[in-house]
Amino acid sequence: MMKKNGFTLAEVLITLAIIGVVATLTLPALMTNTNEQQSIAGLKKGINTLTEAAQMNSALEGFDYSGLVTNEKKTTDEVGNAQQSLYGLITTRASVDVGKSGTGKGWRQNGSTNTTNFVIYFRDGACISFNPNAMSTVITGSHGSTAKDGIKIVYDVNGNKSPNILSNCAKKPAGQGADIAQGSAKLEDICIKENRVIKDQFGVVLTGGYALPNGPAARWAVAQ
DSSP: OOOOOOOOHHHHHHHHHHHHHHHHHHHHHHHHHHHHHHHHHHHHHHHHHHHHHHHHHHHHHSOOGGGOOBOSSOSBOTTSOBOOBHHHHHHHHSOBOTTTOEESTTOEETTEEOSSSEEEEBTTSOEEEEOHHHHTTTOSSOHHHHHHHOEEEEEETTTTOTTOOBOBOOOOOTTSOSOOOTTTSOHHHHSOGGGOBOOSEEEEEEETTEEEEOSHHHHHHHHO
16 A cells, blocks of 8 residues: 655644744845835936936036026926026926926825925926925026035935835934934945935935935945
8 A cells, every 4th residue: 555645734834834934034124125225226217317307408408407597487488498497407308297296296204294395206206305495595596506505305216105204324223322423424334234224215416417315325325
């Protein structure tokens, strides 16, 4: 008589329990890493898009981010010339959802709706947010001032979708002392794994013909 080999019910249950424990321990880390990589890829794409928009506009219209002179939501002036505004530059040189863009428009940061910032939504689901009032300090028609200071914006890789949290570094876990002072510390010392929070929003500065990462988290992400 032929003897049949197989697993007992107890062996199957023990195996499933082990698989469940391993999955519970590894899946959160795997999901975090996947989300990090998606955010990093989104930031790099956004920086490329914003840089290409400025450089294309410079070639065709003769001005880039350092040549902006108004905060108004216009793409042309009264006689049909390209309006030298951030909104005008980006909407004429990138794929933008004009209907969704404007002041407020449901953009969120850290869980709160921001009703004062101007938001420009891109067709790929990303958006940028900036305070038009704060921009008046750098958009003065003086190219040197604007090029030096740049226009600080927040780039959100997935628009209004959660988590809507600004990426940051040097945030130590509770009970491990004060956060690292970012002023003089090296990037590799600030953005170590334990101190790094990479989410869907990043600081970016627009200066001249370029979009550049603004802040340790954004600079770390672009360096990957």
